[in-house]
Amino acid sequence: MVGISGNTAAYGTVYAGSAEEVVVRHGPELPYTPDDVGHYRPGDLFKTSLQLVDSFGNQILNTDASGTPVPPPYTVRADLRDPAAPAGDAPIFTSLFKFGADGKCNLLDTPFQLIFPTTPGPGGVLTFKDDLVLYHTIVEPVNGVQLPAVEVPITRLPCSINQAFSQTLKECVDCFPSQYIINRDGACQDCPPNGGSCNSSHLTPLQEGAVWEPVHSIGKYLLRSCPAGHMLVNSSDGDSTGIFSDEAQHCKACLPGTEYVNRPNSQRCLPCPLGGVCDGSSVSGIEGSEWEEDEAGHTRLIRCPAGYVLVRNDNPTQDQCVKCPKDKYLYEDAVWNPGPGIPNLVSPDAVAAAQVCLPCEEGLDCAGGNDIYQQPGFWALFEDGDSSRRQAAGNATGGVNASRILVYQCKETACTGNSTCSFPCPNNFTCAPGRFGPVCGLCRPNWVEAMGVCYFCNDDQVNAARTVAWAVGIIVMLLLWLGISWRPLIIGVKIENETSQPKTIMDHFSKVLGYQRNANLGPDSPAKPGIPPSSL
Template sequence: GTSSPIFVQGSARGTLIDCELYENSARDGGALAAGGSARIRFDNTRVRNNQASGCGGAVALLQDGGVDIGAGVLIEGNAAGEYGGGICLKPRQSEGGACLSDPHGEAALQVIEGVGDLVLRNNQAAMGGGGIFVECVDEASRLSDILSAIFASRRSPAGGGTRRVAHPPAVECSGNWAPYGQCVASMPKVLRLEGGEEEGDHPGYVAGGPLRVRTTIRDAFGQAVLLGPSGGDPTGTGLIEAKALDGEGNVIMTAFQSFNPDGVADFSLTGTSVPWPSVTTPDGQRVYAQVTLRLSLLSGVSLPPLELRLERLPCPQGSSYSTYHSKCEVCPENTYNIYSDLTGCFQCPVGGICLGGVFRARTLGSKWVIEGGRYRLEECPAGHIITHVREDASQDQCVLCPRGKYQPDRAVLGETPHLVSAGAAGGAQPCLE
């Protein structure tokens, strides 16, 4: 049915002793639901094999009520179509979705110290919180002993299995299942970047390069939330929107990325890139804009956006910054670049080989120096002369002496004769007979 077999409303107080609640069904709270400020205590009670199409396969707290766990309480084999396979805590909220304070100062779920003994076993929830789901955890009063105990013990290496907390309250959580939070979970709480970056950090980025941003949604217990029809978000949308903003707040890029089955939205998989605007001052200096990345969740769950200010990294060797496209671009074939952020790509000298924007000398033993951001030939090995045109660095090369002539010493620019153009190599070479 739609209503729980046991529904307690108003300010009622009740105790279930030596009871068995099994094979019931309802919308919320398969066996029991409490509304208003009602409070129920369980002692030596078993709640087994109940179902809820919504929240709380066994028990649901729908407003400001609460449950006290006494001795010998077993919640086993229950199932929820949404959240909280065993227990669901859905306190009343304000219109803005903020959690309201508990007017009585009581925990919504309390395991009685020194007496309480709770076993949560083999419960399941289709969206989150196999054992317990807590919708509202902003206030400390609702983080009761049981939640603290389960949260502290949930970090077992296997990520499942039996987890027992020896100190009071005694809690066992084993064999429960949900897409996230097999023992305890909450609604999505924050967006977080995987890989160490947090809000306030300045991750490095090469303009126009792949945006290597991996984003997850975390609940209040730090667990990755899985979105979609089978986890975390009944709307099933689960998209992350990335907007890049310049220093004036103008949007310079917008991209979208869905979550993979592990709950990660990885923008590098779709080749997302961010342009980096710049301006040139009257004195010829290039000034780069400040770029901020804003990540927002587009789904039925409302979360605050995550903002990161990107730190611009220099263009890699063999590329140059394009003021037209506002990004780093690989140098064209047969060109090179040394200072990628300061100059464009230059024509490869005749005496060099340029691959991938990187220069290397064609003649073994030749010596090249950097002048004005370009490679210039300074020395050639014995048996060669230098071709050097002051106004055209692309003509620099070492020319081998023709048959019947020689050059015993290294050719040094400014110390030995040199050709002033490549065309002079045919007849006016200053090699010795």
């Protein structure tokens, strides 16, 4: 007995008693839609569902004599073929499937995996065969007729984002949480233990700033760049120059205080110079020192501040600024490879560095470095850079000249020295108050010198002093004028009574000028006997 189901005839309920066609079923309960019925990932199970319909589109059901549904007496052969293969080639896959009592042939009821043919490509990357077709054929004739096969084009989908294609199983397999995958048709890769963290699909760098590049040709992440203060490691030798090791990839931090690196992607961590302070990514030194990277990637010392000798040789770890010891000094910067006219204050080792320093001059107290103090009674100045009196700075550098401090002796009342302010002390603190200039020999403006000491005068005192000076000057000039004008009238005679007091103002003037007059004698009168004439 034959039943019908799902009548789709356009002109009402009709009955047809023979199967005319096999078709692919569609419906919400099926694992595909009309658009993706042929989409498969490697290893997916064949999933099409078939049914027989009559000429009106009605599904054919089969029942026994009692009306109980029974499977239709037909077999479906599924063949996976390459349409481009030569005729007569065996199918890639073939298998037989049965109809169920519901009148449907569901390939999922007899699970078989779809295995895509592969060929190895460059770098071991597999190439999958595309443009395959899955043929569904009713093996037995239906009502004496061989029904046409149902063709479903197969489209290969890549594995899921956290899956890889297993060449052994020929299917997509899940990656472990400690792995990652770049090529979804490739293989799961182990996460570099010191370089990243993985979640079965991606790699996240452990070091902030590290750059990992996905290289699809090999299906792996490669460490390309490390952040400052880290060296790139990708070999079993512990650096980036040995034989590549995927597991060894990581950015190794240089030890702060003892190491640094200038070229993280191609250089090992370097030992910190003796005179440097390292933070892993850079080198610095004492205040006033300067460092620069050389052609080999080492940070080298190129300048030391005044009071220090630059120590440098072929070993970058020996670079340092060595301070001049007590009773020696240098007041110029030490420069590596100085130009013309600049002293070469460089030593090949720290032991010989003191020989480069100048001996302390008489009249100075040298505490070491450029801490120089003037003693009372001495005055100092810098030597002219072009002076012929430059002094050879020892033998450690071949006797290259270094400028010295010139010291002159002066009065302690003028040159008081300074034991707290290092030479050259600002504002002439080495001179007595109110003094300045060479050997502190001048008084500053509004200061006057008296008995070797400069005294400060305010404006009122200066104006009063000027007034007194003008008054004294006028009086002196008046006295001189009076003496010269009255000289012809003054007669130098001895007054009879030498003990008598002057009687008039002229008597006072003649007394002051050393003369006495005789009231009885005129200018032309003859002298009395016993009285010598005036010498005037």
